[in-house]
Amino acid sequence: MTAQSPSSPFVAATLRFGLCAGMALAGILLLGCAGGVSAQDHGATARKAPAAEKSVAPAAAASKTSPTSKAVGEQVREALDSGIVAKKRVTLTVEAKKAGAVAAEHAPAAPITVAPGAIPNPAASRQYIRAKAAAMAGHGAGEVHWSYEGEGGPETWGQLKPEFNVCAIGKRQSPINIDEPATLRGPAEPIQFEYAASSASVVNNGHTIQVDLGGDNSITVRGTNFRLLQFHFHHPSEERVNHRSFAMVVHLVHRSSEGKLAVVAVLLEPGPANALINKVWTYMPLDSGDRVGMPPDMLDMRELLPKDQRYYQFMGSLTTPPCTEGVLWMVLKQPVAISREQLRLFGQLFPNNARPVQPVNGRAIRDAQ
Template structure:
């Protein structure tokens, strides 16, 4: 059952789940009590976390091959989700994880050494077994971000609205030049909070303009970040 839940999220089926959602960000501490299917939200290896007290390790370099295009952008009421054609791949732990979608949170869900950022992106990947790997990147206020600017032109204004791009956009320019990262085990940050997710947080901080951040927060109308969860003995490694 856990794998089925993970597959559903990874393969872009979150829209229906969000549309029927019986949860919101006003009751994050109650998610695990809302339904039996959300019981994992009360478990011990949950995300997001505060990344600190890390352990240095010889982590394998991340291998991204994002030969794919953005096809659609949708507003599901909890976030803006961007969906792709096939072709984007992350090689992690000797396995191929295909890029399925990415979405945004403001303020950031994870923190780095106690610091929260105004915007965080989660790039969701799945391998052939339906296991998930999420790559996170932080944005701080600064220069306008060209990739975000191209996407923001197509932001769906209404909950449930989906914009299909007439000219699909490349995502090759989204990744940072510096591929150093933090690594930890965690969960989905929204119900059903399924665990076993391989988390990768990029160290390089991106920038987004004040206006770009405001566009997203105004569109959401509310913070869409889950509070920090306890580590419960988990180890965070970095290269």
């Protein structure tokens, strides 16, 4: 999970970069709107699949998807990789389906258009993108930033700054592998979900796609009410059950009036398209740092929950720096479906944004029957 909430400092950064928001919906990504970018002669090359294909999860790669969704990630990657300069426009093809409708067929892909005369400037482009991603991750210029691989990867988080120390030395870190034979089985109270149709906005914070929720959504468990702040995605799932990982996971981050955190994890596995995720993907900002508002009351989180709401429960931590402990985790046992095409789209933007599993260190894991 990530700890960012609508009240966190990163929202201020979001707003600074928010001018681009909304363009993704129209299928037009103004990569240069905050001072950056354009692409040179992408019309001829953007249909090829080179770099993006390598990073697609095997399951997703095996599926048959529309040229439109396949092209989006490629277009973004290629635009970023090949050099982008100020005030030039790259038009991306995005399915213009009615939000909320999950159709088996796809609108024909429109051709990619690129403003003529763009001047390539790869160094400036990459610098701009990195700075923007760092700003969105809550770090100013010159500060450390973390990632999921290479420099700044999970093994280094604890050393990146003193506040991240618990990532390295904590004894109740998340995620974990849930080893069923070692769980404490028995009756447990059901989680009371009190969710309703809500307004929301979708953020690409450079680490994941996060949806910040307005409205009145909460859960009650252990006699405490926790308000739903946001939810976000990891690909593949961070948590494992009997050493098995899942295609993705949704973390629903709740906070009590006393500041305690409770996260409900909903595992995702390939199957029919997911209606709620279709809404989120429709408004997904493709550019790191952007935020897109959804129409009022569009999201009803009850749509995401599985019928069987039994769960595993344990104490753990944030799964992103600063890895703060004392988080109540509830992993719903029954996965819900996401289509391979929906998986592929996220996987192209975030090939791997899962922290490796951490030692259980004798923690009690309740298997709520």
